[in-house]
Every structure is written in C-alpha cells, then in structure tokens.
Amino acid sequence: MRKRRAVLISVAAAVLLSAAVTFVVFAVGKTDAACGCSVVPDVRGPAQDAAVRFEGLVRRGDVGGAWAMLSDEAKARYVDPAGLRPVLDRLGASLAGSDARWLAVDEKVRYDQPSEVVVVRNETAPLLVLVPLGHVGEERIDPGVPPLQLTAEGDGDGVRVELPDGDPDRTRFVVIDEAEQIMLPSRQQLTERAERLTWRAPRRGPVVVIGIERTDSGPRVGVATVNG
Missing domain, CATH: 2.60.40.1220 (Immunoglobulin-like)
Known part of the structure; x- marks a missing residue:
C-alpha cells in the first residue's frame, strides 16, 4: 500500500513539474517575441550629438575637420575643402549670437544602411545626419539639405x-x-x-x-x- 502511494505521489509531482515547465516556456517565448517586435533604435540622440560636434568645428573655422565629417554625397557636391568653405562661412554667420540647441525633428530609420535624421537649430540651415546603427561617433553630415519653400x-x-x-x-x-x-x-x-x-x-x-x-x-x- 505504501509503495503504491509513493508511486502515485511521484506521478503527480511529475505532472505538476511538466505543467510548470510548459507554462514557463510558453511565457518566456511570448515575452521574447513581444520585446523583439517593439525595439526601436534611438537615432535622434546620436544625430544631435553629431550636429553639436560639427557646430564646434564650424565655430573654430576647422574646415579640414568639418570635411572629415561630411557624407560621401556632400563631398561629391563640394569637391574639396575649398568648395566647402563658403558653406561653412554662411553656417557660422547664422550660428553667431545664438545659444539654441540642435533638435532632431524627423528620421528615417534604416538597418541595412545609415539612418537619415533631419536636425534643426531655429532658422539655421538644417543638417542631414547619417547615423550608422551600432557605430556611435561615425555619423556623417550633409549641410546642403535641399530647401523646401515654406x-x-x-x-x-x-x-x-x-x-x-x-x-x-x-x-x-x-x-x-x-x-x-x-x-x-x-x-x-x-x-x-x-x-x-x-x-x-x-x-x-x-x-x-x-x-x-x-x-x-x-x-x-x-x-x-x-x-x-
């Protein structure tokens, strides 16, 4: 009788353990799936930081440093640092006497290539910042965003x-x-x-x-x- 009771207790314990494992696996699997679908990378913060670094170069008149931060498309447009200088002069003049912050106002998140983030500073000419995911500090700038009449x-x-x-x-x-x-x-x-x-x-x-x-x-x- 005791042996039979022990067998029944063992079977019941195994059933409870199996149910518990099944519940945990189901819950964990469900949670992982939900988290995986809701993660959105932050590209605005890195873009704003890159704009601040670029502004520092402009204020110091560091054309070479600013050239190094340009996107490939911007470099093709300006050809060389000498072609970039007039753009930086205009940008520097618009920055004078203002302590406004750079604000990211629009982004196009991409995973297979750098994301595009539009950054503005009051009426200063906007910047297009290219943000490669997972590579902080390697952002690239295009100061020649085409204008929209508004x-x-x-x-x-x-x-x-x-x-x-x-x-x-x-x-x-x-x-x-x-x-x-x-x-x-x-x-x-x-x-x-x-x-x-x-x-x-x-x-x-x-x-x-x-x-x-x-x-x-x-x-x-x-x-x-x-x-x-």
Whole structure:
C-alpha cells in the first residue's frame, strides 16, 4: 500500500513539474517575441550629438575637420575643402549670437544602411545626419539639405502654412516653441497647397515651423518663424 502511494505521489509531482515547465516556456517565448517586435533604435540622440560636434568645428573655422565629417554625397557636391568653405562661412554667420540647441525633428530609420535624421537649430540651415546603427561617433553630415519653400503666418491659436512648390501629402510638419518643445500639430487642409496647423497648447510667443518633405532622392526642408 505504501509503495503504491509513493508511486502515485511521484506521478503527480511529475505532472505538476511538466505543467510548470510548459507554462514557463510558453511565457518566456511570448515575452521574447513581444520585446523583439517593439525595439526601436534611438537615432535622434546620436544625430544631435553629431550636429553639436560639427557646430564646434564650424565655430573654430576647422574646415579640414568639418570635411572629415561630411557624407560621401556632400563631398561629391563640394569637391574639396575649398568648395566647402563658403558653406561653412554662411553656417557660422547664422550660428553667431545664438545659444539654441540642435533638435532632431524627423528620421528615417534604416538597418541595412545609415539612418537619415533631419536636425534643426531655429532658422539655421538644417543638417542631414547619417547615423550608422551600432557605430556611435561615425555619423556623417550633409549641410546642403535641399530647401523646401515654406511660408507661415499666425492664424488664431494656430498657424497657416503654404507650400508653393511642395507636396503636402509627402510633407510632415513640426512646430517648436520658445521653450524648444517639439510639437506635432493637427492639420486642416485649406487649399491644395495650404493648411492650418493647430496643437494642444495655445500659441503664445514666436514659434518655428518646420516642413520636411520626403522625396525619392532624400528630404527637402523648409523653416519659417511666426512671431507672437
């Protein structure tokens, strides 16, 4: 009788152990799958840091250092450091007397090649930063982002924007306030190329409106300031 009872206890314990292992395996497998699908790499932080480094080179007049940070496309456009110098002179003039921060406002994350991040600093010419995942410090800069014609004016609590030569369906808008907070506005179409942008907080003081149009050949960026 005792032997039979011991056998029954052993069988019950094995069943409980098997159920526990099955539950753990199922739970762990489910958790791993969920985490694997939700991980998004941070490319904005490295892009902003790269823009700060590039700004330092511009302020010091280090054309050689700035040339080393350029993307291949930018180097092909400017040919040599001498061709880059006028661009850096204009950028340096726009940086003078301002302590605003570089802010990443748009990104195109890519895994098989460097991600594209658009970085702006008030009305300073925007930068396109190429961020290779897993290679911090190897970011590359293109200071010659093609311009997007953008006009903006106050419209009650929001702003009215117009894209004379742009495609609103391919354009994303970002609004930056005096505290350098980035806001993604709601959009109301007014005409084929004009829209009204609004956001949760009432508009107080000047704001900077950024328009990023994604084209097949890369982004075009427009910047406009609306005074309070």
